[in-house]
Amino acid sequence: MPSASSAPSGDLAGRSRGFDPGDPLGLDELLDAEELAVRDTVRRWAAERVLPRIADWYERGELPEIRELTRELGALGALGMSLHGYGCAGASAVSYGLTCLELEAADSGIRSLVSVQGSLAMYAIHRFGSEEQRREWLPRMAAGEVIGCFGLTEPDHGSDPAGMRTRAERRGGDWVLTGRKTWITNGSVAGVAVVWARTEEGVRGFLVPAGTPGFAAAEIRHKGSLRASVTSELTLDGVRLPAAAALPEGRGLRAPLGCLSHARHGIVWGAMGAARTCFETALGYARTREQFGRPIGGFQLTQAKLADMAVELHKGLLLAWHLGRRLDAGRLRPEQVSFGKLNNVREALGICRAARTILGANGISLEYPVMRHMANLESVLTYEGTSEMHQLVLGKALTGLDAFRG
Template identity: 65%
Template sequence: MPSLASSVAAEAALAAVFDLDELLQPTEREWQQRARRVARERIAPTIEEDFENGHFRAELVPELAEAGLLGMHISGYGCAGASATSYGAVCLELEAADSGWRTFVSVQGSLAMSAIAKFGSEEQKNEWLPRMAAGEVIGCFALTEPEGGSDPAAMRTRAVRDGGDWILTGAKRWIGLASIAGVAVVWAQTDEGVRGFLVPTQTTGFTATPIAGKLAMRASIQCDISLDSVRVPESARLPDAAGLSAPFSCLNEARFGIVWGVMGAARTCLEAALSRATSRDVFGGPIGRFQLTQDKLANMLLEYEKGVLLALHIARSKDAGTLGPAQISVGKLNNVREAIRIAGTARSILGGDGVTSEFPVMRHMANLEAVRTYEGTDEVHTLVLGRALTGIAAFK
């Protein structure tokens, strides 16, 4: 296990070359430091054990809520109304500990709570958002299906009217938090197009089953959902959600958090590699003195710094109200890809020990491979950018 002194030295050495903290406004830095304390003091001490055991440490949820991190970018209803940049910096600090905890905040806030805040009635907002912000109710966002992760337009889940109610039938897959959620935002095809519904998870016919055998995101929960003639009243429908643009707008909120979050994982891997390079002696001295090792470290730094600056640029655009979906695809595609590359290079510097839980790198590598897939694969975001550049859609 790397010593505390070597880890602190590596962190300081990295910050001496590039320090995100200096680029943040005071309020943004306050949010960042708050998340950093939670990540380092509460998540990091047990994350290797939790990953090994496939355990989601639910007792930490109230602590994240107390820190104001759940739905922090939403205004009102018990939420802080923080800036996009503040939220992004929080995502980076949480994912520096583990992708699963950034995912938790993302599913709760950027997906489930955002869907209610954007498309819900005042009654729905008042019923759910304050309790979700307080961590009293966990939400999930049920869009992806077993046969069409990248093709939500082909969803098979159906909602049909039955008097004053709706009957939902279908299946969803890879739904974060579903087995511990109190409410699910379920998207379904209707005769009028795609619509969203707030489904209390105790409703008859709703079943969420955690997916077993995961080799990534082991400290978080993803589920299969079965909807067997689930009956909900008309008041459960999100009144302002019409068509796929509604869930897509929520996905863009989650993708924004990913753009930032994966740079946290990259930072942790870079710091681990730097600590090892300056503390491990081979052939009569530290391996960091070799040109090949320094080349690796320099390239890792370049991609980390560029990724963080890209995230900051995207956040400033979001705060200014000028951010478009193509730039979110740029951020998600680039930063996940480069974070994976940084993690892989860090693993090579660590040598054989890099594949053990003595270091966090393999855990981050596995998690990042999952992050690469969700909220739009590399291929999907590549084609989004191709469409933006050419005006020609390569997929529907």
């Protein structure tokens, strides 16, 4: 057996650099220079622009600077950033994921603003729209001059969009839309809504500009989660649209579900941002908060919590990175996105709850970010597919048996 002195120098080379509690697995080494630059740029913007104000916005239940924030995010290239052309950045899926990570480390509402704008509304137009529709809307949306929303969920049909009641009927050369959509992020500030409706030909997508007669958007109040986010109900009362308002390739339920799958990739990363903030808050608190004459971080139970939190956080980051690389390579499957969303949001919630216990009573104070992130993640757990729906997606993939309507 070789002696310790004769062991290869690379075996424990990491010891010479010391252990980094912020990056215990050395995950930064998986990122290239451009990805690190994107991450750091978004992190600085969030620290300067969002963090000083977010607790107040959350407590007031509003996002008063949404239009200014959207234009600033457009200037950063964060809107529709993985799309190509029409003023979009054409960045990698990993760069987009890192952007979502840093935005949600500030607040889930800010990441939701970007996700809905880029991964739902802009992606739908980019993927399913006509060339004229792309040219009309995408450059202004990429710049943050126009905000978009995505109208799929209905009051009686959330997890089962196939049961939607919103209808579009042909009237001469026009379409007439009637129905309601709810829990629509950005709805009441959007300049254009991507609305999905049932037609005689099946589900189709339509672009509904704000101000169209018969179209109204009312903000939903009294939320206990995602309070620093605009959430709305859309009403379509005989909304008449020209034939050119229909997304020519947006036919069938697979179209909106494909948009959701694209957006869920950002959630896989974003949830880990919220978890990271709560972990870092708990770690800092444990090092300084004293009980029984010593910092609580010196007690075994607290260290066990912190160790488990760190393990799940960085496992989740590894999963996000792996799925991002698969998306960049064109090999990411919807079932794998469900895998990521199910695991990372669920584990992020667990990390936030453990952080809350470490902070004790201070954990419920908005002086700290933990309760805010914890409450936000309750919404993230539900939207764009509940945990139960993603379990069934994986269950079907594993067994070959469809349990959705069993």
